[in-house]
Amino acid sequence: MDYSSVAKPSGTGPANDTSEPIRPAIADTASLTRAQLKAQARAPQHRVNRKALSHILQSLDIFAVIILAAAGAYAMSGGRVTEVAAGELLPVAAFTVLAPALLMLSGVYRIEPREVGLYRVARAFIATGLAGSAITALALVTAPRATELVALFAMTGVGALTVLHVIYAVFIGHWARAGRLARNVVLVGATPNARKLIAANAGSGTVNVVGVFDDRKSRSPATLAGAPYLGSTDDLFSWPLLHEVDRIILTVSPKAEQRVQRLLAKLRALPHSVCLLLDLDSFDPAETSLDDIVGVQAARMNGVEERLGHLVLKRVTDLAFGLVMSVFALPVMALIALAVKLDSPGPILFRQTREGFNGRPIEVLKFRTMRHDPRGQDGPVRQVEFDDPRVTRIGGFLRKTSLDELPQLWNVVAGSMSLVGPRPHAPGMRTGGTETSKLVAEYAHRHRVKPGITGWAQINGSRGPLHSPEAARERVRLDVEYIARANFWFDLWIMLRTLPALLGDKVNIR
Structure with missing residues (x-):
């Protein structure tokens, strides 16, 4: 997605830059088509997700450390790793744990575009x-005859990892200057504070x-310090690019x-983090960026705080x-694919558009269980019913x-789903003829984490289609409860309980 046709991103140039034409304000967002709304505002091309980049860099370091340790152990043993005493290889093994842990504690995986x-x-x-110093000291105790070799290994490891981080720094600096690490935010309130904030962010x-x-359309300018006016808060809810936004600032x-x-x-x-901007009177744009404002001078009013350690552990577990x-x-999947193909004509896999993290559309895969009907993919999703004639025998x-x-x-x-999380629902899914999102005020909160294959709601009996407002509210309640309690052990407990819960369920339609 590309927001660049609206106005030049406020973080990549002066707030009053007139080198690019500014589009007129949206007179009535509700009257515009989806395509016209996308033309009014598009995200920067090829934006780099900071969280994903952080995970990638950490994974590369772990992979590099494992390669270094394997090469070091092979060199120290002369190719006979199994014949060497465990004490001599212990310092090398310790390096595979210490180096990634100390790198994470040092904060090198926190992507800050302004950092030198x-x-x-x-x-x-x-x-x-x-x-490196720690494992050399350890070698004096566990392998005194191999201390020099361990010290040489430590220097090689330190040098190799430092070179890697020089490469990381070059790429991060390049992407930061190009504005590709910029977080997307929208402001609610065309106020003097908003103008000051946008101007302060210029160039960062x-x-x-x-x-x-x-909401006060008559008082809202076509643009505010270069940022376009996109409509009322009601328009924000129906804005087709809302899933590309990282944060909403009041x-x-x-x-x-x-x-x-x-x-x-x-x-x-909304599933997004919502922050209330506080006092900007003492704000110094030379020392502080909008990231700092959101983190320090804005109060988090909605959403969940990002826990980097939990996110990394969850991704590694997945x-x-x-x-x-x-x-x-x-x-098993090969046999199922053959059975589906022989049972009825049509594709083996069914690709469903579902709502992922922050409501972003994702494509979810599953084996086809219904008779193939290309027309059935248009319009609102019809949920499965008891003895549904569309379901095939193998389905x-x-x-x-x-x-x-x-x-x-x-x-x-691939990263679009997690093993444990709220089940992905279809956009515009209906319960009893009404959009499910309109039945439960907290419905969007379930999008604050990635959807999962199984979840807290599923092992507590809320599986399959939703046919009543009460069932929808119960599932959302369980999903929100999971988000509040989520941790590694809770996820593991849910995974262990999934199979018994499925085998014991004789009630839900699936």
């Missing part, structure tokens, strides 16, 4: 140097102010308590378990055993 690359490299050098490259929403003065409370009550239905489960499930078995969802392991490995 030299500081990042220095922290990496200090962290790996401490790990850390945040892209996509646009401004304000720029209404906290002193206007009633207006703030009214806006917060309305925005609470990759490890997902890959292992995919390998073991391959023979009924696959649904009862949930084997039709095995291909979603590939979604987990």
Whole structure:
């Protein structure tokens, strides 16, 4: 997606830059088509997701450390690793744990576009140097005859990892200058504070102010310090690019308590983090960026705080378990694919558009369980009913055993889903003829994490289609409860309980 045709991203140039034409304000957002709305505002091309980049860099370091340790162990043993005493290889093994841990503690995986690359490299050098010193000291105790070899290995490891972080710093610096690390934010409130914030952000490259929403249309300018006016807060809910936004910032003065409370009550239905801008009187744009404002001078009013450690551990768990489960499930999936193909004409896999993290559309895979009907993909999703004639013979078995969802392991490995999380729902899904999102005020909160193959709601009996408002509210309640309690052990407990819960379920339609 590309927001660049609206106005030049506020984080990549002066706020009053007139080198690019500014589009007129949206007179009535509700009257525009989806295509016209996208033309009004598009995201920067090829934007680099900071969180994903952080995970990638950490994974590369872990992979590099494992390669270094394997090469070191081979060299120290003369190719006879199994014949060497465990004490001599213990320092090398310790390096594979110490180096990644100290690198993470040093904060090198926190992507800050404004940070000088030299500081990042220095922290990496200090962290790996401490790990190298520690294993050399350990070698004096466990392998005194191999201390020199361990010291040589430590220096090689420190040098190799430092070079890697020099390369990382070069790429991060390049992407930061190009504005590709900028977070997308929208402002609610065309206020003097909003104008000051946009102007202060100019040139930082850390945040892209996509646009401004304000209910007071008659008082809202076509543009505010270069950021376009995109409509009212009601228009924000139907804005087709909302899933590309990272954060919503309320720029209404906290002193206007009633207006703030009214806006917060309305925005609470969104899965995004909502921050209330505080005092900007003492703000120094030379020392602080919009990222700092959001983190320090804005109060988080909605959404969940990002826990980097939890996110990294969850992604590692998804990759490890997902890959292992995919390998073991391959023979079963091959047999299922053959059965589906022989049972009825049509594709083996069914690709569904579902709502992922922050409501972003994702493509979810599953084995086809219904008769192929290309026209059935148009319009609102019709949920499965008891004795549904669309379900094939093999499809009924696959649904009862949930084997039709095995291909979603590939979604987990690819990163669009997690092993544990709220089940992905279809956009515009209906319950009893009404859009499910309109039945439950907290419905969008379930999009604050990646959807999962299984979840807290599923092992507590909320599986399959939703046919009543009460069932929809119960599922959302369980999904929100999971998000509040999510951790590694809770996820593991849910995975262990999934199979018994499925086998014992004789009630839900699947």
